[in-house]
Amino acid sequence: MESPVSFDYAPAPESRAVVSIKPKYGHFIGGKFVAGSKHFPTINPATEEVLSQIALAGKAEVDAAVKAARKAYTATWSKMSGKERGKYLFRIARILQERAREFAVLETLDNGKPIRESRDVDIPLAAAHFFYHAGWADKLEFAGLGTSTKPHGVAGQIIPWNFPLLMLAWKIAPALAAGNTVVLKPAESTSLTALLFAEVCQQAELPAGVVNIVTGDGSTGALIVNHPGIDKIAFTGSTEVGKIIARAVAPTPKSVTLELGGKAANIIFEDAAIDEAIEGIVNGIFFNQGHVCCAGSRLILQENIAEEVLDKLKKRMSKIRVGDPMDKNTDLGAINSKEQLLKIRELSASGDAEGAQRWSAPCELPTKGFWFAPTIFTGITQSHRIAREEIFGPVLSVLTFRTPQEGIDKANNTPFGLSAGIWSEKGSRFFGPANSFALE
Ligand code: NAI
Ligand code: MG
Numbered sequence: 001m002e003s004p005v006s007f008d009y010a011p012a013p014e015s016r017a018v019v020s021i022k023p024k025y026g027h028f029i030g031g032k033f034v035a036g037s038k039h040f041p042t043i044n045p046a047t048e049e050v051l052s053q054i055a056l057a058g059k060a061e062v063d064a065a066v067k068a069a070r071k072a073y074t075a076t077w078s079k080m081s082g083k084e085r086g087k088y089l090f091r092i093a094r095i096l097q098e099r100a101r102e103f104a105v106l107e108t109l110d111n112g113k114p115i116r117e118s119r120d121v122d123i124p125l126a127a128a129h130f131f132y133h134a135g136w137a138d139k140l141e142f143a144g145l146g147t148s149t150k151p152h153g154v155a156g157q158i159i160p161w162n163f164p165l166l167m168l169a170w171k172i173a174p175a176l177a178a179g180n181t182v183v184l185k186p187a188e189s190t191s192l193t194a195l196l197f198a199e200v201c202q203q204a205e206l207p208a209g210v211v212n213i214v215t216g217d218g219s220t221g222a223l224i225v226n227h228p229g230i231d232k233i234a235f236t237g238s239t240e241v242g243k244i245i246a247r248a249v250a251p252t253p254k255s256v257t258l259e260l261g262g263k264a265a266n267i268i269f270e271d272a273a274i275d276e277a278i279e280g281i282v283n284g285i286f287f288n289q290g291h292v293c294c295a296g297s298r299l300i301l302q303e304n305i306a307e308e309v310l311d312k313l314k315k316r317m318s319k320i321r322v323g324d325p326m327d328k329n330t331d332l333g334a335i336n337s338k339e340q341l342l343k344i345r346e347l348s349a350s351g352d353a354e355g356a357q358r359w360s361a362p363c364e365l366p367t368k369g370f371w372f373a374p375t376i377f378t379g380i381t382q383s384h385r386i387a388r389e390e391i392f393g394p395v396l397s398v399l400t401f402r403t404p405q406e407g408i409d410k411a412n413n414t415p416f417g418l419s420a421g422i423w424s425e426k427g428s429r430f431f432g433p434a435n436s437f438a439l440e
Helices: 059-075 082-098 100-111 115-136 164-177 192-203 218-225 239-249 274-290 303-317 338-353 404-412 427-431
Strands: 027-029 032-034 038-044 049-056 154-158 181-185 211-213 232-236 255-259 265-268 298-302 357-360 375-378 395-401 420-423
Touching: 027 059, 027 192, 038 100, 059 154, 059 181, 059 211, 059 218, 082 100, 082 115, 082 164, 082 192, 100 115, 100 164, 100 192, 115 164, 154 164, 154 218, 164 181, 164 192, 164 232, 181 218, 192 211, 218 232, 218 239, 232 239, 239 255, 265 274, 265 404, 274 303, 274 395, 274 420, 298 303, 298 404, 303 375, 303 395, 338 357, 338 375, 338 395, 395 404
Parallel strands: 154 181, 154 232, 181 211, 232 255, 265 298, 265 420, 298 395, 375 395
Antiparallel strands: 027 032, 027 211, 038 049, 357 375
16 A cells, blocks of 8 residues: 655755855956956756856956966966975965865855755865875976976866856866966856865965966956967867867967867667666766756657657656755756757757657746756657757757667767767677767
8 A cells, every 4th residue: 555654855955154245346367366347146946046256357357367367377486396285285275275165155146056966966066186196297298298297387267157166166176287377268157166275275375376267258258268368278168168268279289178068868768777778877967957958858769668768868857856946855956047048949949840849857847947847858869859959958859770780870870079978788799899979
């Protein structure tokens, strides 16, 4: 007999008392906070509450930041031993750990991701990243890269909004370990943790100008990319902007690294452990609202298990808790911005129009803020836009295959590389030459 008792979760809200958000922010240049000239609002995407006003850097501010970074590079950072640089990175890592709760709450407020994820994933990984690269700072000459490894100089770094502090750590920690100084621009919708990180640089007594943070939108990003005083550009974000940057940098002496979009295949063979695969599918596409470059956004199912997998997947998706990101039990938070929500809606509507079948988990969405229920599309062909374009939201496109070769051909039918998943009991399925994946 079914139990009449329903065991629901009680609300478990995290307190925001631990953070203090200023009404207005400037830039962090040469070790000091300097006032901005123009400002734009940053909001909490779960409530649409305006959290603060963020400064929009123009030419003068970007110039000043590049100048400060160059001065710090020439006078201090490039002269310092790796061991000394490592000490600062260790200090930053420890301060991030000490202030982890403050960073987690601020990240969730500004980004909309569940507090459980910012607390257990973003912030601990950011600290771990600084610890890791602190350890490399004095070992670069033994890393097998030759004995004369040398820094680029001044790095211009532009990051997106899906993992704001973690992306900052991925950019700043290795650059500083290798002896570069940086000018970093966070994404316009998620600048707050980068500005708190600037305080950490002060607290760690990092020499002035080694890290500079300028805030702003794509126009600020373009000023960094085209600045003649910068030696290296590091960018993570959309493929479109990546192409613009590649074109801008190609005729210059600048070095560049680009980390762009994806449309990763998650292939489930008939012999896979289905219950485990379901967890892998859910994590692959619904973690961080699907705002993940390597999200498993194309589920490629062997046809004879498709019905069973989809049944179980729908049951599992019905248990995903969507709502207040500050609640410790929430699984899926808010979509980061109105623009991103519109993009997800537009691509999903194209799926309807092209004849795919939509199924969304039954859940009550808050009335304010930007929300999208966990969704799957079936009945998709490879030419559908939702099978080809990055949706960057909690939307899974499902395709089926009969023979392993057909599954692999479908998985590889994408201009993207980046990642893929294979679920099978057989090692020969992963490694067999007939099943090899194109390495892109
Ligand atoms: P975006 O590429 O426009 O923004 C990323 C960063 O680049 C931001 O800091 C932005 O201010 C900056 N930027 C924008 N235009 C620039 C330019 N011309 N020169 C230099 N910097 C510039 O990404 P957006 O518009 O926020 O998202 C659009 C789509 O991009 C998403 O729907 C998703 O498909 C994809 N995306 C992929 C990411 C990934 O990690 N692979 C991250 C963010 C977005
Ligand atoms: Mg954009």
